[in-house]
Amino acid sequence: MITLNERRIDSVTVVDIAGRITLGDGSSALRDAVRELLNRGETRILLNLGKVSYIDSSGLGELVSAFTQTRKAGGELKLLHLTRKVHDLLQITKLCTVFDIKDDETQAIASF
Amino acid sequence: MLPAPCHLELIPRNLRPDDHARESDEVIRVFPDALATMQEQEALILESRVESVDEAERAAAQAALRAGFGEDEAQRISMAVREITVNAVMHGNGYDRAKKVRVEFLVSRQDFVVSICDEGSGFDPSSLADPLAPENLLRQSGRGIFLARAFMDEVDVQPSSMGTSVRLVKRRPIAGVGQQRK
Numbered sequence: 001m002i003t004l005n006e007r008r009i010d011s012v013t014v015v016d017i018a019g020r021i022t023l024g025d026g027s028s029a030l031r032d033a034v035r036e037l038l039n040r041g042e043t044r045i046l047l048n049l050g051k052v053s054y055i056d057s058s059g060l061g062e063l064v065s066a067f068t069q070t071r072k073a074g075g076e077l078k079l080l081h082l083t084r085k086v087h088d089l090l091q092i093t094k095l096c097t098v099f100d101i102k103d104d105e106t107q108a109i110a111s112f
Numbered sequence: 113m114l115p116a117p118c119h120l121e122l123i124p125r126n127l128r129p130d131d132h133a134r135e136s137d138e139v140i141r142v143f144p145d146a147l148a149t150m151q152e153q154e155a156l157i158l159e160s161r162v163e164s165v166d167e168a169e170r171a172a173a174q175a176a177l178r179a180g181f182g183e184d185e186a187q188r189i190s191m192a193v194r195e196i197t198v199n200a201v202m203h204g205n206g207y208d209r210a211k212k213v214r215v216e217f218l219v220s221r222q223d224f225v226v227s228i229c230d231e232g233s234g235f236d237p238s239s240l241a242d243p244l245a246p247e248n249l250l251r252q253s254g255r256g257i258f259l260a261r262a263f264m265d266e267v268d269v270q271p272s273s274m275g276t277s278v279r280l281v282k283r284r285p286i287a288g289v290g291q292q293r294k
C-alpha cells in the first residue's frame with residue numbers, strides 16, 4: 001500500500017509518500033508519478049520519504065530510475081526525511097552517495 | 113488456497129534446508145500462522161506471482177518473531193526472504209503459474225534457517241555484478257542477493273538445472289541476553 005501526494009513550493013514539486021515502495025503497486029505508483037511530473041516539465045522533485053516504512057530492492061531500483069530519468073530531463077531529484085531504516089538501506093547499498101539527502105524541507109527546497 | 117502438503121522426504125537431497133539439524137532432537141519447526149493448525153505442513157508452496165512475495169515476507173517475519181528475534185531483526189530477515197523469493201518468482205520461475213516456489217522454515221536451538229527453492233533452470237551466481245561497484249550504482253536491479261547477504265549470517269545459493277535453492281541462515285538470539293549476535 002502506498003500513497004503519493006504532490007505539493008508545489010516555489011519551483012519545486014514535493015511528493016509526500018507514505019507506505020511501502022516494493023515490487024508491484026508501490027514501485028509502479030512511484031514510477032508513474034515521476035514520469036507524469038517529468039512529462040509536465042516539473043523537473044525539480046523532492047521525494048518526502050518520512051512516512052515510507054519499507055523499501056525493497058525493487059523500490060530502491062525505482063528510486064534510482066527516478067533519479068536518472070530526472071537528471072536526463074535536465075532536472076534534479078532529491079530525498080527528504082529518511083527514516084532510520086531507509087537511511088540504513090541507502091548506506092548499505094551506497095546509494096547515499098548517489099542521492100542528495102535532506103533533513104529539512106525549507107533548506108531542501110532552497111537547495112534546488 | 114493452502115499449499116499442498118510437503119514432507120521433507122519429498123525434497124531432493126540437494127534442496128534440503130538443514131540435513132544436520134534435521135537429524136537432531138533439538139530441532140523444532142516453525143510454521144506460518146495460516147498453517148499452524150495443520151501439523152503435517154512443513155513448508156509454504158507458493159505460486160509464481162507477485163503476491164507470493166508478500167506472503168513469504170509475512171510468514172518469515174512471523175516465524176522470526178516466534179524464534180525470538182526482535183522486530184528490527186525480524187524485518188531484516190523477512191526482507192532477505194522477500195528478496196530471494198522475488199528472484200525465485202521473477203527470474204527462476206519467470207512468473208510461470210505452473211511452477212512453484214517452496215519456502216521452508218527450520219529452527220534449531222542455534223539457527224533460524226529458511227530455504228527457498230524455485231523450479232527454474234538455474235543461474236551462475238558468479239555472473240552477479242557487484243552492486244556497490246561505481247559503474248553499477250545506478251543500475252535499477254541486482255541488489256536482491258546482496259541485501260540478503262547483508263541481513264543474514266549465511267546465504268548459500270545452489271543453482272541446478274532443476275531449479276535454484278537458496279539457504280538463508282541467521283543465528284538465533286542468545287537466551288537471556290535479549291540481543292542478536294549479529
